[in-house]
Amino acid sequence: MIRKMINFRVWFIYLMLLPAYALTNTDKTEKITLNATQDTSIIILPKDQMKHQLKNYSAGGKPSLVCSDIGSMFFVAFDTFEIFEELKILNPKQIVSVEISLYCLQPESKTPQQIIARRVLLPWKEGKQKFSSADKNDLTFNSCLHRSLTWNKPPAQAMLKEIDGDHPSDYNGSEDISHRIDALVKIEGSEQRYIWKGNLITSAFQFWLINPDYNYGHLFALRDGSEKVKFASREHPNPKFHPTLTIFYKKN
Secondary structure, rough: HHHHHHHHHHHHHHHHHHHHHHHHHOOOOEEEEEEEEEEEEEEEEOOOOOOOOOOOEEEOEEEEOEEEOOOOOEEEEEEOOOHHHHHOOOOOHHEEHHHHHHHHEEEOOOOOEEEEEEEEEEOOOOOOOEOOOOOOOOOOOOOOOOOOOOOOOOOOOOOOOOOOOOHHHHOOOOOOEOOOOOOOEEEEOOOOOOOEEEHHHHHHHHHHHHHHHHOOEEEEEEEOOOOEEEOOOOOOOHHHHOOOOOEEEOOO
């Protein structure tokens, strides 16, 4: 009789604690890290070095990504569609936070350089390492509307206030990149990783979860700086330096 009473109490306590355990387990945050699926730099040279001022030079396939004070910048994109499907991340609320990590190879100055990230609003492809006008969907931010314009000449980098990549109507239109800055990082040295994160980076991937066709990634460019900064691209020979995306999420 005593043994039966003990067994009953054990089972009663177990049943009482089971819902709390299940709730705690559901709220547990997991993480997954992905490599970039696409990246390229748009290179702007000084006028005395650039014979074709009205054409873009896209440096896809190189081991480094570069941004400079005279207009060079780069794109990085992460295809998250399959991993969201695989992990059953179906609701934006499951995405707790997101971090984009880039490995700095070489700042050419000891002065800190501030680098911003903005959402890209138009499709692009990796470049062919040559000066040329872009074919449709070839190598630039907006090959259809600005095929013969470099990024540092209007209306290249077209931005309109309140067009920030938060709505489907912001994409595939006349704007190249978002007006709002998603994140800013101060680069203070080389041979280390820097992370772009925060609510706006996270909300970008929450939006792209529901609208995967508009995931054109981010543009990275100098905001305040006077020198060239180089980061490792996905083609860098050392895979430890490749651009990465870390997603912190909750299971469905």
